[in-house]
Amino acid sequence: MSAKSNPSTKPSDHKLVPFNEKRDPELNSESQTAENDAKVPKLRLTVALLQNFYNWTKKTTYVAPSATATTPKWWSRQALLHAIVVDPSNSFQYGWIAITSIAILYNMIFILGRATFWQLQNAIPTIWLYLDGITDIIYYLDSVIHAHEAYLEDGLMVKEIRKLHHNYFHSRNFTMDVLSLIPLNLDLPFSSNPVTCASSDVPCYVILRINRLLKLHRFNEFLTKMETRTAYPNLLQIANVVLYILLIIHWNSCFYFWLSNHIGFGTDEWVFPNVTQGGKAARLGYQYSYCVYWSTLILTRISEVTLPDFRSDIEHIFVVVELFGGVIIFAIIVGNVGSVVINMTETKTEFQNTMDSIKEYLKFQKVSKDLEKRVITWFDYLMSRKQMFNEDKVLTTLPQKLRMEIAMSLHLGTLKRIEMFQDCDPGLLTELVLKLRLQVFSPGDYICLKGDVGKEMYIVRRGAVSVVADDGKTIYVTLKSGSVFGEISLLNIVGSKTGNRRTANVRSVGYSDLFILSKDDLWATLREYPEAQTALTNRGKAMLIKSGLLQESDSKMDKELGTQEERVESLELMIKTLDIRLNRLSNQYSRTQQKCKTRLENVG
Structure with missing residues (x-):
């Protein structure tokens, strides 16, 4: 058998040549033959290992079905086993x-x-x-x-x-x-x-x-x-x-x-x-x-x-x-039975202990009877509504993914109803639902007062709140479940006539459950979504223009110069650029000074 293959021969026709058979006439020298004979045992061992590995892979390796493979029938062995x-x-x-x-x-x-x-x-x-x-x-x-x-x-x-x-x-x-x-x-x-x-x-x-x-x-x-x-x-x-x-x-x-x-x-x-x-x-x-x-x-x-x-x-x-x-x-x-009863009443007992501690505190501070009664009534409402659970404590053992899914199933629909957050990045809404906090207000409690700096926005979950005049008697409008107020003050829009301050008094009619989103939580989330930040700002400006609460001159100036944060970022970039140039000039001056000093020493 010839050691060399015919060029016309197909690759599949190649056969293994014994290691002791000469493969090339040029390798007939005695030294090369001795060297090849010395390598034969190692090569044979290598080939044997490779052959065993090949046979093992043929038996054990899973071959994925091709795209053209037909789906097994329901009566086939594979389908029945599955x-x-x-x-x-x-x-x-x-x-x-x-x-x-x-x-x-x-x-x-x-x-x-x-x-x-x-x-x-x-x-x-x-x-x-x-x-x-x-x-x-x-x-x-x-x-x-x-x-x-x-x-x-x-x-x-x-x-x-x-x-x-x-x-x-x-x-x-x-x-x-x-x-x-x-x-x-x-x-x-x-x-x-x-x-x-x-x-x-x-x-x-x-x-x-x-x-x-x-x-x-x-x-x-x-x-x-x-x-x-x-x-x-x-x-x-x-x-x-x-x-x-x-x-x-x-x-x-x-x-x-x-x-x-x-x-x-x-x-x-x-x-x-x-x-x-x-x-x-x-x-x-x-x-x-x-x-x-x-x-x-x-x-x-x-x-x-x-x-x-x-x-x-x-x-x-x-x-x-x-x-x-x-x-x-x-x-x-x-x-x-004792352990089961303890587990059933654990949350209620903890809530009752908190309530008793607050009662003792109010008595020690000699708070008025009317205020003490309002505090006790507030606790009674929470107990009657079974709102004694601390959500952060209850959900802290869950992984972040499950907590996010629970929050989305509970609050995402409410957040999407807000005009300012409509068509926003889903990732932004997902982050914001985790920031919502539930707060319960008693009858007659003022949620916000006219002229206060707006640091939070409110979503009415249950109950009703009224927008009242300064006299506290005239009611302009009553907001019910699903209503939102205070969202514009979170955006810090330049040119707003209200100056990010509350424009009305909002008072709880009865017991009201409100979701609260703070300004700090909103801006901490928006830093990760710059495009959503720009979109929310533009949408807030449109809402202010529609309400006539945005100054025209300030609006034009804001369009030309950009927001205050953008200008600060631009100044920081200019300072970094100047600092880099100054360092380069300083290094160049040091090198030039060293060269001059060397030349003077050579001349001297």
Whole structure:
């Protein structure tokens, strides 16, 4: 084989030449041959590594589909694998866990109930059989769905089927799911003749389904998700505590009835009355209510329970365990309910403490009763409107992006209604909504007075304010929700006849909630948006000209010379330029002086 390729040969026809084969006649010298033979092992190793890397990349590298690639059909393997991935944040997964939780709750209530109260099992045996089958189907489907639930890894949602299966099969939940699905009741015939139970068979065959309770972790997951989604998490926490306490009382009632059956109904005063003599003791409703009442007294210790003489050691042991469990349950109730109540009233308590401190301050300063009454009335209004929250404190834990989105959803529509801010840069409006502050004014409070320097603009959120004359009686106009006033004074427009001062008195009619935007916050934001600053200034001038509040001569002078800030910036630029020129002349003079000095020394 020739080492040189034919020029007419295609690049794909090139073949690898063995390293010990001569590639060029000019390389036939012994020295070059020896040198090449020395390089052969290294080159072979390099080629082997490259070949292995190439083979590995062919197997593992993901090749993006081309633009002309066709979309896979819905029945294709790729589409089906993508479709069965369950996102844990969507509504489907939440709804499915709710269905699974109902099946788990069914087993928690009725497995022990049907295993001990045989009349409950015999009441509707066919329906129980079908319900058990439905819950088992839900359990199996939940295991499949659980194996395809996406999860977060390094902040990214993992949706690869292989990784999802590996994550689920190596988790503790997989072990519990498998144990809960083991059919311990294989000898129970699944036929049209459901198995009934008698008092001698207690506990009934239903007890073989006790392993279904091992799926309790899924029920707790649903309660956690529901707590994060509900608007009343504190009430839900109390409901969860009550639910578990009722379940414990229910299970304890079942154990008491089973123990009474084991010892013998009616053999002493401690056990359940004899059910074979008929009467109310033979009715299912009385049996269950009696056991629940007895368990509630023992576990919660609502009253001192008179304990009869025990005839067996098992009765002593059972009661001791019951009393010990009652102490634990009482501590759980007090602790959980107490913490929930504290969380529910934390904001209100903090607000009340602030209010009490202000009351003490007013009394110490000997403020008039009328002013003290107005302050207390103002606090009462805030409490009645549930405006006790400190927004900055509540939202401080959120990232800046989420805080901005919340502020935009609440205030952006109001800001866009202002004529001065219409068609402004969206970035500017986004920055301004974070600067708005809510302030509540009491009835009769003056929001601004005529002649005051305007440092803030106001947006009426709720309530009404009136523009009144100096006498305080004549009302010119009443501004309601969505109205804006005081916006022109924020722009410092040269030539304004008002001189950035208030032109009227504005007074609150009742309790008024106003958004306030200060001049400092506006100009601090406008420094980042020079084009928006120019547009707002021109729009403010147009509004003043329309109202006849802009002097003509000053307007022309402002057009010729520009704004005061522009002139200051121009002077600063001129000073910097002169400073640079002065430094250059100074350096040039120093160099010239040095040259002259050197020449004089050479001449001398």
